[in-house]
Every structure is written in structure tokens, then in C-alpha cells.
Amino acid sequence: MTIRNPFEPDTVVSRRGGKVKQPLGRDVIVAKALELLLRDGLDGMSLRKVAAALETGPATLYAYVEDLRELEALVLDHALAQVRTAGGRQKPWRERLDALLISYLRVLVRHAGLAQLALRTIAAGPNALRILECLLGILEDGGVDDATAAWAVDLLMLYVTGIAAEQSHGGHDDAVGTIAAVLRAVSAESHPHVHRAREELVSGGEARFAWALDVLVAGILGRPRPDAQAPRRAKGSS
Amino acid sequence: MTIRNPFEPDTVVSRRGGKVKQPLGRDVIVAKALELLLRDGLDGMSLRKVAAALETGPATLYAYVEDLRELEALVLDHALAQVRTAGGRQKPWRERLDALLISYLRVLVRHAGLAQLALRTIAAGPNALRILECLLGILEDGGVDDATAAWAVDLLMLYVTGIAAEQSHGGHDDAVGTIAAVLRAVSAESHPHVHRAREELVSGGEARFAWALDVLVAGILGRPRPDAQAPRRAKGSS
DNA sequence: ACCTGAACACCGTTCAAGT
DNA sequence: ACCTGAACACCGTTCAAGT
Numbered sequence: 001m002t003i004r005n006p007f008e009p010d011t012v013v014s015r016r017g018g019k020v021k022q023p024l025g026r027d028v029i030v031a032k033a034l035e036l037l038l039r040d041g042l043d044g045m046s047l048r049k050v051a052a053a054l055e056t057g058p059a060t061l062y063a064y065v066e067d068l069r070e071l072e073a074l075v076l077d078h079a080l081a082q083v084r085t086a087g088g089r090q091k092p093w094r095e096r097l098d099a100l101l102i103s104y105l106r107v108l109v110r111h112a113g114l115a116q117l118a119l120r121t122i123a124a125g126p127n128a129l130r131i132l133e134c135l136l137g138i139l140e141d142g143g144v145d146d147a148t149a150a151w152a153v154d155l156l157m158l159y160v161t162g163i164a165a166e167q168s169h170g171g172h173d174d175a176v177g178t179i180a181a182v183l184r185a186v187s188a189e190s191h192p193h194v195h196r197a198r199e200e201l202v203s204g205g206e207a208r209f210a211w212a213l214d215v216l217v218a219g220i221l222g223r224p225r226p227d228a229q230a231p232r233r234a235k236g237s238s
Numbered sequence: 239m240t241i242r243n244p245f246e247p248d249t250v251v252s253r254r255g256g257k258v259k260q261p262l263g264r265d266v267i268v269a270k271a272l273e274l275l276l277r278d279g280l281d282g283m284s285l286r287k288v289a290a291a292l293e294t295g296p297a298t299l300y301a302y303v304e305d306l307r308e309l310e311a312l313v314l315d316h317a318l319a320q321v322r323t324a325g326g327r328q329k330p331w332r333e334r335l336d337a338l339l340i341s342y343l344r345v346l347v348r349h350a351g352l353a354q355l356a357l358r359t360i361a362a363g364p365n366a367l368r369i370l371e372c373l374l375g376i377l378e379d380g381g382v383d384d385a386t387a388a389w390a391v392d393l394l395m396l397y398v399t400g401i402a403a404e405q406s407h408g409g410h411d412d413a414v415g416t417i418a419a420v421l422r423a424v425s426a427e428s429h430p431h432v433h434r435a436r437e438e439l440v441s442g443g444e445a446r447f448a449w450a451l452d453v454l455v456a457g458i459l460g461r462p463r464p465d466a467q468a469p470r471r472a473k474g475s476s
Numbered sequence: 477a478c479c480t481g482a483a484c485a486c487c488g489t490t491c492a493a494g495t
Numbered sequence: 496a497c498c499t500g501a502a503c504a505c506c507g508t509t510c511a512a513g514t
Contacts, residue, residue, distance in 0.1 A: 047507060059480050059509080068507065119357050119403065122413055124420040129429055132439075136431035149431075150438030155450055158400040159393070165357065166396070175360055182362040191367055193374035193387075200388030201370075211463055212393055219457030225449055285488060295499050297490080306488065479514080487506060495498080 024054065026064050030074045034111070037075060042113030047071065069121070076117055077125025082107045085134040093141040098213060100134060101160050105209070108164035115164035131157075140231070144220060147228040152220045159216060163209060176202070262292065264302050268312045272349070275313060280351030285309065307359070314355055315363025320345045323372040331379040336451060338372060339398050343447065346402035353402035369395075378469070382458060385466040390458045397454060401447060414440070 032053050037045040047068055051058045065071045084103045087096060108115040132153060139149040169175045180202050188195040270291050275283040285306055289296045303309045322341045325334060346353040370391060377387040407413045418440050426433040 046505085048505080057480050057482090058507080059482090062508075063479070116358065119400075120354065122404075122407070122417050124417045129420075129424060129432060133429045133432050136435055140431065146435055147438050150435040151442065151446055151449060152453075154439070155397070155453065158404070159396065162357075162396040162400050166360075169360070179360050179362045182367075186367060191371040193378065194367055194371045197374055197384055197388040200385050201392070204389065208389055211389060211461070215390075215393065215454065215457035215461045217457070218460045219453035219455075222456045222460065223449070223453045284486085286486080295501090296488080297499050297501090300489075301498070477514100479512105480510100481512085482510095484509075485507095488504095490503075491499100491501090493498105493500085495496100 024056070024060065024064060026074065029054065029061060029064055030071070030078050033071060033075045034078050037079075037113055037117075038111050040112075042116050045075070045113070072117055073121050073123070073125065076114065076121050076123050077127045079107060079111055079114055080104075080123065080125070080127035080131065083127065083131055085130055089141070093138050094217070097135075097138045097142070097217070098210075100131070100138065101156060101213065102209075104131065104157075105160050105164050108161065109168045112168060115161060115168055118161045119165050139220075142221070143231050145224055145228040145231040148220065148224045151225065152216075155220070156216060159212060163212070262294070262298065262302060264312065267292065267299060267302055267309070268316050271309060271313045272316050275317075275351055275355075276349050278350075280354050283313070283351070310355055311359050311361070311363065314352065314359050314361050315365045317345060317349055317352055318342075318361065318363070318365035318369065321365065321369055323368055327379070331376050332455070335373075335376045335380070335455070336448075338369070338376065339394060339451065340447075342369065342395075343398050343402050346399065347406045350406060353399060353406055356399045357403050377458075380455075380459070381469050383462055383466040383469040386458065386461075386463045389463065390454075393458070394454060397450060401450070 029050060033045055033050045036049055036053060047061055048058045050071075051061050054060075061071070065074070082103075083100070085100060087099065091099075108118060135153045135156065136149050139152055140146070144152060183194065183198040183201055186194050186198060194201075267288060271283055271288045274287055274291060285299055286296045288309075289299050292298075299309070303312070320341075321338070323338060325337065329337075346356060373391045373394065374387050377390055378384070382390060421432065421436040421439055424432050424436060432439075
């Protein structure tokens with residue numbers, strides 16, 4: 001039914017014709033887990049299913065991975081490898097910021113369930129650090145002082161992750177349909193503001209994301225932390 | 239061991255001394271579920287455990303509740319009843335905004351696991367609507383036009399919910415310890431910005447929340463939606 | 477010493493058998 | 496008709512028995 005991909009290194013066919021299992025390893029396990037996540041969503045990725053896909057028992061994975069939580073963290077970071085942080089210093093900082101955050105958003109929404117996973121796991125792998133490093137550099141180029149930038153990246157990432165989770169809500173979009181129905185049914189007497197805003201509350205898409213980014217950036221630029229030093233390259237004022 | 243609360247209506251002792259089960263109902267189930275959530279966190283609240291606490295089988299709950307997801311939504315809204323939206327129009331709008339969001343934050347962090355629940359459930363119950371209505375009214379008093387306010391409430395709630403989840407991370411705080419350790423170990427060569435910001439990235443607390451609120455409000459006031467009508471009470475400029 | 481089948485203690489959900 | 500015990504199809508994790 002399925003065509004064998006000759007570059008797939010998971011199983012090796014020995015000269016006798018029997019399948020020979022590739023020795024496991026964190027990377028093989030993580031790659032297979034991400035594959036299952038991508039195919040079947042968050043519920044499709046369990047230790048048992050990953051083990052089954054690797055044709056072994058569930059206990060085996062514990063030789064390579066501490067925990068389900070650790071596997072989730074590894075999978076998240078593995079997926080974050082697709083977030084583009086390259087692009088040199090030529091473009092203006094604001095464009096680079098938008099490009100990075102949109103890339104991050106796209107990676108999260110592309111894999112069903114990855115956004116949910118990002119919400120419960122705090123990413124601390126090499127790719128998360130790479131993104132963090134790039135983000136801090138961009139904000140510095142934008143003239144944001146170090147102390148403010150440190151808090152700002154958290155705010156930015158939190159928003160993008162949250163929006164991504166909201167956008168791809170568990171893979172099932174009946175939830176967003178439910179809230180739309182609830183809002184449409186709200187009476188003008190008891191909740192006048194909600195009633196008036198009922199359409200706008202669920203509208204949005206790309207424009208909404210762009211607007212929110214603008215709000216965040218404008219706020220960050222306009223409200224440096226009260227205890228912050230002036231940015232290094234600005235004219236010093238102690 | 240425990241003193242009987244005479245106002246507790248959950249079980250009734252008959253004159254023969256035997257326990258008589260109170261007829262179930264959504265409210266009884268939801269209250270018990272919230273009680274378990276408060277006591278044991280997110281993992282402590284399962285359909286089976288709620289059923290067991292109510293001294294019945296797990297199948298029984300399905301007569302009153304569609305689903306685990308529905309029960310979670312009901313529990314979330316039941317807890318949101320504690321969010322204070324009263325306080326008339328006397329105080330300035332900004333103070334009322336802060337008070338409301340802080341109250342929301344406190345309710346989420348007080349109950350272990352409620353923030354995580356709020357992240358995966360989109361609240362659409364009566365209390366969520368009450369909060370939404372209040373929030374929209376406050377923003378209107380602040381001179382924010384309707385269209386911008388509709389998107390702004392989502393941004394504000396998303397941030398507060400996210401911060402709450404981050405703050406009470408699954409009840410276990412070893413996660414935040416882990417990321418602190420990772421950040422402390424980051425080399426200055428490979429990640430200079432992260433290295434320099436390693437302390438600031440995890441610091442914060444109350445001041446951080448206040449700063450972020452300031453950023454959001456400043457951004458919202460400074461960046462009305464491009465397609466927005468002028469606020470109703472402002473001098474018209476078409 | 478390493479690997480893992482089987483077991484343990486759970487889940488959400490369904491359904492047929494009882495009242 | 497309503498309620499629910501038992502069953503079904505899963506979980507993550509542990510551990511003792513195998514190689």
C-alpha cells in the first residue's frame with residue numbers, strides 16, 4: 001500500500017530478508033514522536049504509540065528518555081528547528097521581528113497539537129535558545145534596553161504561542177464554533193457590550209495577529225521598565 | 239476528624255443513621271469537581287474521581303454532563319464566579335481594569351491547575367460573559383473604540399491566562415527551576431544576549447505583571463485598529 | 477548489564493443488563 | 496425510563512524476569 005522510502009533509515013532489511021531493528025536513540029524516538037504528532041495530533045502521540053511505531057515495548061523508551069514530559073520537551077524543540085532565524089542584519093529590525101514571530105507561529109499551527117504542547121512545556125532546548133537569542137538581538141537593534149527586552153521576549157512569545165493554540169484549538173474547531181454560537185445568542189439587555197461586539201470578538205485572522213504585534217511593539221517601545229538602564233548605544237544619561 | 243458543616247447539603251443522614259445520597263445534578267457535580275481540583279490539582283480531577291467522591295460509578299455522571307470537556311468548562315466558569323467585577327463607575331477606568339485583571343489572575347493561580355484548564359478551554363459560560371462585558375465597558379470608558387476593544391479584551395485575557403499558567407506551572411515548580419538552570423548554563427560565546435539577560439529572563443513577579451499590563455494598555459491606546467470608527471463619545475471625525 | 481514483557485494503577489467512554 | 500456495573504480501549508510507569 002505504501003511505497004518504501006529508500007532514505008528512511010528506521011528499519012534495515014538484512015540479506016536474509018528479515019527486518020533488523022535500528023538501534024534506538026533519542027533522535028530516532030523524537031523524530032518518530034514528531035511524525036506521529038504531525039499525523040494524528042496531540043492524542044496520537046503517546047509513549048505507547050511511539051514505542052509501537054518503533055516496534056518495541058513501552059518500557060524500552062525509558063532507557064532513552066526520562067519521562068513523557070521530557071519527550072514532549074524534546075519533540076517541541078525538534079519542531080522549533082524549523083523556525084527561521086537566519087536573515088542577516090540588512091533588513092530593518094521591525095521586519096525581522098515580524099518575520100521571526102510569524103515563522104514561529106506558522107511552525108506551531110502547522111503541526112496539530114504542537115501549540116498545545118508549547119503551552120504546557122517551557123521550551124529550553126537549543127532551538128528555543130536560538131530563537132530567544134535572535135529575539136533579544138532584534139530588540140536591541142530596535143533600541144530596547146536589556147532589562148525591558150528580557151521581559152518583552154516573554155510577552156511576545158507568550159502571545160504568539162497563545163494565539164497559535166487558540167487558532168488550532170486541539171485540532172477540533174467545533175470549540176470556536178461553540179463560542180461563536182454563544183456570543184450570537186447573548187442578549188442585548190444583559191450584556192450590551194458583548195452583544196455589540198459579538199462579531200468582532202471572533203473575527204480576525206492575519207490582520208488580528210498583525211494588529212496585536214503592533215500593539216505589543218508600540219507598548220514595549222513606549223514603556224521601558226522603570227528600573228532599566230538606558231540602552232547601550234543610546235546617548236548616555238546615567 | 240472533620241467537623242460536619244450543617245450547611246453542607248451533599249449528603250443527608252436519615253433518621254435511621256444511614257447515609258442518603260442527595261440526588262445528583264450538574265451543580266453538585268461541578269462543585270465537587272472544583273473541590274477536587276483545588277485540593278489535588280489538575281490530575282486530581284477526573285470523571286472517575288469525581289464519581290467516586292460522589293459515591294457513584296463513573297457512568298452516572300454522563301447523565302448530567304456531556305463530556306469531560308464540558309465538565310471542565312463548567313468547572314472553569316464556576317471558579318470564575320469569584321472574579322470581582324462589581325465596583326461601580328467611581329474609580330478611574332485604568333484602576334478598574336487593573337483590579338479586574340488582578341482578580342482574574344488571583345483566581346487562576348489560587349486554584350492549582352485552573353490556569354492550565356483555562357488555557358485549553360475557551361470560557362463561554364455566564365461568568366466569562368460577565369467578565370467580558372465588564373472588560374469591554376471599562377475599555378469604552380477609557381476611550382477605546384468598539385472594534386479595537388473587541389480585539390483588545392482577547393489580548394488582555396490571553397496574557398493574564400498565560401502568565402497565570404506560567405506562574406503556577408502544573409503545580410510543580412521544578413519546571414521553572416529547570417529553565418533557570420539551563421539559562422544559567424548558557425555560554426556567553428554562543429548566546430551573548432541570552433547570557434547577559436539570564437537573570438532578568440526569570441525575574442519578575444508582581445512588578446512584571448504590572449509592567450506587562452502597562453505595555454498592553456499603552457499599546458492598545460496608541461494603536462487603534464486601522465479600520466475602526468472613532469469612539470462613540472469622542473468628537474466625531476467620521 | 478542491558479533490555480523488555482507483563483503487571484500496576486490509572487484514564488474516558490459505552491452499553492447492556494438491571495431496577 | 497432511568498441508572499449504573501462491568502467492559503472496552505486506552506494511558507504512563509515500574510519491576511522482575513529474561514538474555
